[in-house]
Amino acid sequence: MCAAAAVTSLPQCGTRRISARPWFSSIPIRCISSSNANPAVDVDIDVDSARTTGADSSSTSASGGRSSSSFFPKKNQTLELVCESLGFKGKGICKAADTGFVLMCDRALPGERFIGRVSRKKSPYAEVKKLKTIVPHDHMVEAPCQYASYCGGCKTQNLSYEAQIKYKEQQVHDFIVHVGKFDHRDSKFADVIKPIVPCQEQYHYRNKMEFSFGTDKWVPDVKEKNEQGFALGLHAPGLFDKVLDVDKCLLQSEGANKVLAIMQKNWRDPNLSLSPYNVHTHFGFLKRLMIRTGRNISNGFPELMVNFVTSSYKPELLEPLVEKITTIPEVVSVMNNANTSVGNTSVGEQEYTLYGKSAITEMLRGLSFQISANSFFQTNTKQADVLYEIIEECAGLRGDGSEIVLDLFCGTGTIGLTLARRAGHIYGYEVVPEAILDARRNAELNNIHNATFIQGDLNKINDSFGKEFPRPDIIISYPTRPGMHMKLIKYLLKVRAPRLVYVSCNPATCARDLDYLCHGVSEQGLSGCYHLKSITPVDMFPHTPHIECVCLLELA
Numbered sequence: 001m002c003a004a005a006a007v008t009s010l011p012q013c014g015t016r017r018i019s020a021r022p023w024f025s026s027i028p029i030r031c032i033s034s035s036n037a038n039p040a041v042d043v044d045i046d047v048d049s050a051r052t053t054g055a056d057s058s059s060t061s062a063s064g065g066r067s068s069s070s071f072f073p074k075k076n077q078t079l080e081l082v083c084e085s086l087g088f089k090g091k092g093i094c095k096a097a098d099t100g101f102v103l104m105c106d107r108a109l110p111g112e113r114f115i116g117r118v119s120r121k122k123s124p125y126a127e128v129k130k131l132k133t134i135v136p137h138d139h140m141v142e143a144p145c146q147y148a149s150y151c152g153g154c155k156t157q158n159l160s161y162e163a164q165i166k167y168k169e170q171q172v173h174d175f176i177v178h179v180g181k182f183d184h185r186d187s188k189f190a191d192v193i194k195p196i197v198p199c200q201e202q203y204h205y206r207n208k209m210e211f212s213f214g215t216d217k218w219v220p221d222v223k224e225k226n227e228q229g230f231a232l233g234l235h236a237p238g239l240f241d242k243v244l245d246v247d248k249c250l251l252q253s254e255g256a257n258k259v260l261a262i263m264q265k266n267w268r269d270p271n272l273s274l275s276p277y278n279v280h281t282h283f284g285f286l287k288r289l290m291i292r293t294g295r296n297i298s299n300g301f302p303e304l305m306v307n308f309v310t311s312s313y314k315p316e317l318l319e320p321l322v323e324k325i326t327t328i329p330e331v332v333s334v335m336n337n338a339n340t341s342v343g344n345t346s347v348g349e350q351e352y353t354l355y356g357k358s359a360i361t362e363m364l365r366g367l368s369f370q371i372s373a374n375s376f377f378q379t380n381t382k383q384a385d386v387l388y389e390i391i392e393e394c395a396g397l398r399g400d401g402s403e404i405v406l407d408l409f410c411g412t413g414t415i416g417l418t419l420a421r422r423a424g425h426i427y428g429y430e431v432v433p434e435a436i437l438d439a440r441r442n443a444e445l446n447n448i449h450n451a452t453f454i455q456g457d458l459n460k461i462n463d464s465f466g467k468e469f470p471r472p473d474i475i476i477s478y479p480t481r482p483g484m485h486m487k488l489i490k491y492l493l494k495v496r497a498p499r500l501v502y503v504s505c506n507p508a509t510c511a512r513d514l515d516y517l518c519h520g521v522s523e524q525g526l527s528g529c530y531h532l533k534s535i536t537p538v539d540m541f542p543h544t545p546h547i548e549c550v551c552l553l554e555l556a
């Protein structure tokens with residue numbers, strides 16, 4: 001078995017794209033030659049050798065005992081399958097009996113035996129839609145949310161939390177081995193991958209939810225044309241124009257649910273003449289409802305911001321709703337982002353305060369942060385505290401005020417500011433100008449004077465990057481899901497900061513970037529210069545497939 005995935009040409013973005021091939025977590029793989037590889041998919045796995053996987057041989061399939069290379073199911077073919085594990089994006093990984101051919105099924109959970117129909121062929125695997133469960137999955141629990149089985153948000157609510165985190169931990173391990181090319185047979189490997197840090201609060205942990213208004217109410221399992229009617233809720237999975245009407249979401253705070261309930265009771269009242277925005281005709285007024293939960297920094301009580309995203313500015317139309325929702329004492333801010341564009345964005349061209357303050361506050365690691373309607377802020381505050389504590393431990397600042405910290409992808413400056421107390425100076429880098437303004441404001445709010453925030457695109461850096469600040473002793477890098485651009489990898493390998501803390505929200509691109517930093521990038525003539533000291537998976541979002549990781553790298 002080869003633990004390495006194939007390396008092919010670098011696409012334009014400058015880094016290998018990682019295809020979401022989650023099944024490799026549990027099956028033997030072999031390298032594919034770069035000449036055979038799809039140039040758009042730079043890390044790929046051939047499942048040819050998957051015959052020995054131990055897929056449940058008692059399940060029937062159309063394979064007839066052939067190898068996976070000769071077996072390829074037809075579109076619409078029905079198969080009886082057993083889900084073996086959970087992969088990337090939370091899809092269930094199944095294998096056709098005898099062949100090991102991989103089929104992925106949304107919402108299939110480990111241990112579940114089911115009938116599935118092949119919906120999509122995507123060599124070298126296929127996607128399956130579940131038709132009927134024959135034997136339920138292992139570690140089954142009752143999902144407390146009535147929408148859990150079809151809302152796109154919580155895919156694993158009816159899988160015990162212990163099992164959820166076990167599969168997340170497994171995924172990180174497998175990406176590190178198969179994409180990152182770290183040798184799991186190495187005696188030190190077991191110490192490098194730390195146990196996943198679970199989330200103490202598995203419900204009501206989100207401090208921000210965005211609901212859509214829609215003209216097409218989505219009723220699950222009704223094909224194509226759905227029940228007509230207006231809806232306020234969450235987009236049906238994969239359907240931008242259909243909205244699942246929800247009156248409660250168990251991931252948001254109790255206060256936010258009170259707001260949602262009042263909205264549901266009132267917004268359709270014909271006397272208010274409110275219309276949801278139609279994404280096809282572009283008529284209609286109400287686009288989105290965003291509810292944010294923060295905390296009053298003087299008394300610690302929750303405070304709520306409600307943000308209406310509308311297609312025009314007509315405060316008189318919103319007034320009756322504002323009156324109703326402000327009867328909830330926690331509501332301290334009602335905002336209106338008016339957006340005339342046809343795009344699906346919640347950021348308005350103009351922002352108006354309809355009631356109270358224009359920003360709410362929150363505490364993180366003892367610091368206060370201002371959160372305005374469109375500010376980026378970690379969505380699980382309590383677990384962000386835990387994540388930042390791990391980051392701080394990894395950063396290992398001496399605390400003598402001498403060290404320079406570079407906080408890449410700094411957002412509103414939260415990580416850097418929490419480290420500033422023990423650092424000489426913090427330099428934060430971020431592409432969104434508003435986030436930089438928030439970061440500067442947050443520094444002021446906390447009386448922090450040793451932090452500088454610089455706006456810039458880290459995908460477009462050149463050789464002069466790094467001239468604005470002294471050589472860093474510690475670099476924190478927390479990119480978005482695509483991971484780091486090759487230009488940034490080159491900079492990191494050139495500047496050789498003694499300590500690098502890589503925080504990731506995508507274990508696939510995380511593993512790729514760790515491979516670059518530790519083993520080099522042969523196509524670019526770059527040698528790796530780091531040792532992976534530890535990787536700590538952190539569960540920030542129970543019931544969803546998301547996983548964060550904090551990786552500590554030290555100069556080799």
Ligand SMILES: C[S@@+](CC[C@H](N)C(=O)[O-])C[C@H]1O[C@@H](n2cnc3c(N)ncnc32)[C@H](O)[C@@H]1O
Binds near residue numbers: 376411505
């Ligand atoms: C995962 S968030 C981390 C934010 C922050 N460090 C925190 O802990 O809350 C990633 C951040 O990277 C920023 N970002 C995305 N692409 C970027 C780019 N090309 N250059 C600089 N910043 C970027 C995003 O705007 C976002 O604030």
